[in-house]
Amino acid sequence: MKKAMLTLVFGSAIFLAACGGGGDKNNATGNNDTAAEPDGKAIAMKSCVTCHGGELQGMGSAPALNNVGSRLSEEEILDVINNGRGAMPAGLIKGADAEAVAKWLATQK
Numbered sequence: 001m002k003k004a005m006l007t008l009v010f011g012s013a014i015f016l017a018a019c020g021g022g023g024d025k026n027n028a029t030g031n032n033d034t035a036a037e038p039d040g041k042a043i044a045m046k047s048c049v050t051c052h053g054g055e056l057q058g059m060g061s062a063p064a065l066n067n068v069g070s071r072l073s074e075e076e077i078l079d080v081i082n083n084g085r086g087a088m089p090a091g092l093i094k095g096a097d098a099e100a101v102a103k104w105l106a107t108q109k
Contacts, residue, residue, distance in 0.1 A: 038097045040104030047093055047101070056108070061087050066108055074106035 044056070044065070051062040058064030068077060081098045084090035093101055 038100035040100035040102070043093060043097050044101045044104060051088070065105055068108055069106045070109040072106070074102050077105050078102035 048056060048065060051059065052065050053059040053062070056065035058066075072080070078098060080088065081093055081102055082090060
């Protein structure tokens with residue numbers, strides 16, 4: 001009797017573990033793209049305000065970013081984020097986050 005009960009318990013556990021994955025995260029378009037695009041504005045407001053000011057208006061030696069899109073293209077902004085310029089060190093934001101910030105900052109005119 002104990003052997004039958006153990007077999008039932010372990011068999012049920014294995015069955016439930018195999019069925020309960022929930023790992024299929026396809027969206028409505030059928031893509032399996034589970035990573036949402038980073039929010040450039042949110043990342044910039046979190047990462048840049050210390051030096052560039054709460055409204056990105058510029059502070060001290062850090063230039064204003066609230067109108068940087070009127071001076072630099074998205075590619076130029078990304079280059080500054082990746083490689084630094086003046087007192088700004090390189091690589092404070094990386095990868096897709098850096099691209100999202102550059103894209104958002106390019107719209108600030």
